[in-house]
Amino acid sequence: MDLSVRIGSGTLPNPVGVASGTFGYGSEYEKLIDLSIIGALYTKAVTPEPRPGNATPRIIETAAGMLNSIGLANNGLAGFKTAKIPYLRTLPCPAVVNVAGSKGDDYAKVIEELAGEDCIWGWEVNLSCPNVKTGGLALGTDPTEVEQLTSRLRKLSSKPLIIKLTPNVTDITAIARAAESGGADAVSCINTLVGMVIDTKALRPVLPGKTGGLSGPAILPVGLAAVYRVARAVTIPVVGLGGITEADHAIQYLLAGAHAIQIGTANFIDPTVHQKVLDGIQAFAVLHNLQSIPDFHQFIE
Amino acid sequence: MAHIVTSVLENRPVAQDYYELRMAWPSWAPAPQPGQFLTLRTVDGPVPLLRRPFAFSGFDRADSAASIIYQRRGHATTLMTAKRPFDPFDILAPLGNGFPDPKSGRRPILIAGGIGMGPMLFLAERLAQTPYPGILIIGARSAQYLPRVVLSRSVQTILCTDDGSAGRKGTAVDIAREEIRQEGCAPELYLCGPHGMLAAGHALAEELDAPSWVAMEQTMGCAVGACMGCVVRVHGGEEYARVCMEGPVFDSRTIIWT
Numbered sequence: 001m002d003l004s005v006r007i008g009s010g011t012l013p014n015p016v017g018v019a020s021g022t023f024g025y026g027s028e029y030e031k032l033i034d035l036s037i038i039g040a041l042y043t044k045a046v047t048p049e050p051r052p053g054n055a056t057p058r059i060i061e062t063a064a065g066m067l068n069s070i071g072l073a074n075n076g077l078a079g080f081k082t083a084k085i086p087y088l089r090t091l092p093c094p095a096v097v098n099v100a101g102s103k104g105d106d107y108a109k110v111i112e113e114l115a116g117e118d119c120i121w122g123w124e125v126n127l128s129c130p131n132v133k134t135g136g137l138a139l140g141t142d143p144t145e146v147e148q149l150t151s152r153l154r155k156l157s158s159k160p161l162i163i164k165l166t167p168n169v170t171d172i173t174a175i176a177r178a179a180e181s182g183g184a185d186a187v188s189c190i191n192t193l194v195g196m197v198i199d200t201k202a203l204r205p206v207l208p209g210k211t212g213g214l215s216g217p218a219i220l221p222v223g224l225a226a227v228y229r230v231a232r233a234v235t236i237p238v239v240g241l242g243g244i245t246e247a248d249h250a251i252q253y254l255l256a257g258a259h260a261i262q263i264g265t266a267n268f269i270d271p272t273v274h275q276k277v278l279d280g281i282q283a284f285a286v287l288h289n290l291q292s293i294p295d296f297h298q299f300i301e
Numbered sequence: 302m303a304h305i306v307t308s309v310l311e312n313r314p315v316a317q318d319y320y321e322l323r324m325a326w327p328s329w330a331p332a333p334q335p336g337q338f339l340t341l342r343t344v345d346g347p348v349p350l351l352r353r354p355f356a357f358s359g360f361d362r363a364d365s366a367a368s369i370i371y372q373r374r375g376h377a378t379t380l381m382t383a384k385r386p387f388d389p390f391d392i393l394a395p396l397g398n399g400f401p402d403p404k405s406g407r408r409p410i411l412i413a414g415g416i417g418m419g420p421m422l423f424l425a426e427r428l429a430q431t432p433y434p435g436i437l438i439i440g441a442r443s444a445q446y447l448p449r450v451v452l453s454r455s456v457q458t459i460l461c462t463d464d465g466s467a468g469r470k471g472t473a474v475d476i477a478r479e480e481i482r483q484e485g486c487a488p489e490l491y492l493c494g495p496h497g498m499l500a501a502g503h504a505l506a507e508e509l510d511a512p513s514w515v516a517m518e519q520t521m522g523c524a525v526g527a528c529m530g531c532v533v534r535v536h537g538g539e540e541y542a543r544v545c546m547e548g549p550v551f552d553s554r555t556i557i558w559t
Contacts, residue, residue: 024527
């Protein structure tokens with residue numbers, strides 16, 4: 001059985017990654033988790049300039065989910081280079097740098113400046129953060145903009161280029177096709193869903209920015225349907241995420257057409273989730289005599 | 302920091318809506334310090350979803366036991382009241398930074414409000430074994446919220462209530478101010494409780510030009526420094542600090558209180 005995943009010019013050792021924003025840069029979890037079994041570590045978003053992030057509270061729990069409004073808090077490109085790159089060089093698993101910004105130049109700047117770093121396996125382009133005022137989500141909802149930006153970023157690096165899609169659009173497949181046309185090696189979906197909670201005692205939204213991004217088990221069926229549709233609209237690999245907390249959920253994504261998956265919110269809850277999901281995928285492959293990841297795609301039309 | 306699946310030893314009410322939960326502490330696990338906290342899973346399923354943070358209220362290596370005090374407030378804490386001896390208990394611990402020792406010649410004044418009593422009981426117990434024992438002042442709304450059964454004889458303790466139904470009438474910070482004046486000591490303040498109480502404690506420390514340490518609270522995601530969710534606004538180079546990593550104990554002068 002071969003569980004490796006080929007994306008563009010690169011290969012991931014296994015399909016189970018950890019989602020951007022839920023795993024820091026890896027060092028935060030090294031005391032709790034064997035990082036060498038992680039298929040891909042998608043870093044906290046990197047923007048050209050440091051961002052302090054949004055006002056508090058930044059997190060509120062919802063029914064089987066959580067709403068966050070972190071606001072891409074990060075140390076910026078210079079901080080990333082001095083404080084995080086040396087650590088990523090020691091990481092025993094592939095590091096995918098999540099790139100964010102508020103305009104095309106921001107994304108290009110991050111990739112351009114980091115392109116020569118051997119410790120970076122590839123890029124995940126965050127065109128879909130719901131928690132920043134400009135860019136992000138706005139950039140990621142227009143197919144023409146997505147195609148143009150993907151094509152621009154494609155020229156800057158030969159490393160695998162993954163475009164992260166938002167579910168907050170009418171037709172996610174149109175955005176996925178635009179990314180493919182622009183030269184993306186894969187798409188990952190879904191980012192968080194825009195959500196809101198109102199405090200009826202205080203008579204105001206709980207999050208200072210009013211809305212946030214919904215993640216966790218509540219969004220599993222949404223992510224699954226998105227991956228199912230996107231996998232049938234493009235020929236490049238699809239990385240599925242949204243609501244995975246156990247092996248069965250990850251297997252559902254693979255059956256729906258994903259080549260790899262990411263665990264997000266569940267990292268906060270169960271430090272052993274990654275191992276359990278990987279073990280479960282392996283057991284499922286043995287049970288059904290599947291030799292490789294594409295074999296998972298044969299069951300569902 | 303470790304992922305520990307241990308067992309509940311005891312889960313008992315200690316005041317109205319307040320419970321003390323004692324858990325077995327494995328010999329391999331790092332010892333929790335006063336001010337440090339754990340996060341726990343209340344159930345395996347998706348509701349409640351996130352781990353919940355609680356400060357340690359005691360630790361005894363000889364007994365192989367640690368404890369927390371929690372208040373029944375919502376769904377998660379109501380589920381916690383159903384935990385029985387030998388129930389499995391899934392925690393990440395010990396997390397964050399504890400309280401520092403008092404500076405030489407300073408009299409530790411420990412001020413606890415409501416659920417903030419847990420870490421203050423732990424710290425008071427610890428300081429009672431040193432040459433610089435403190436005064437523990439516990440404030441509550443009224444008599445039924447005072448955790449009389451967990452108080453230690455070896456700690457000098459003052460109880461107070463907002464309505465005067467037990468102990469002295471007044472807020473814990475006001476009582477602290479009176480005590481410090483009466484003793485004429487050079488104090489060092491340690492505080493845990495509601496935000497308003499911490500801010501009042503900081504104001505008192507400024508008034509007395511005394512060092513003061515506050516244990517901050519914020520809604521948490523990962524509790525290990527990754528998600529940037531549990532921040533508070535601070536003075537200095539960075540606009541925010543993470544409660545789980547840079548805290549939960551902060552020098553009160555670093556916090557932006559407005």
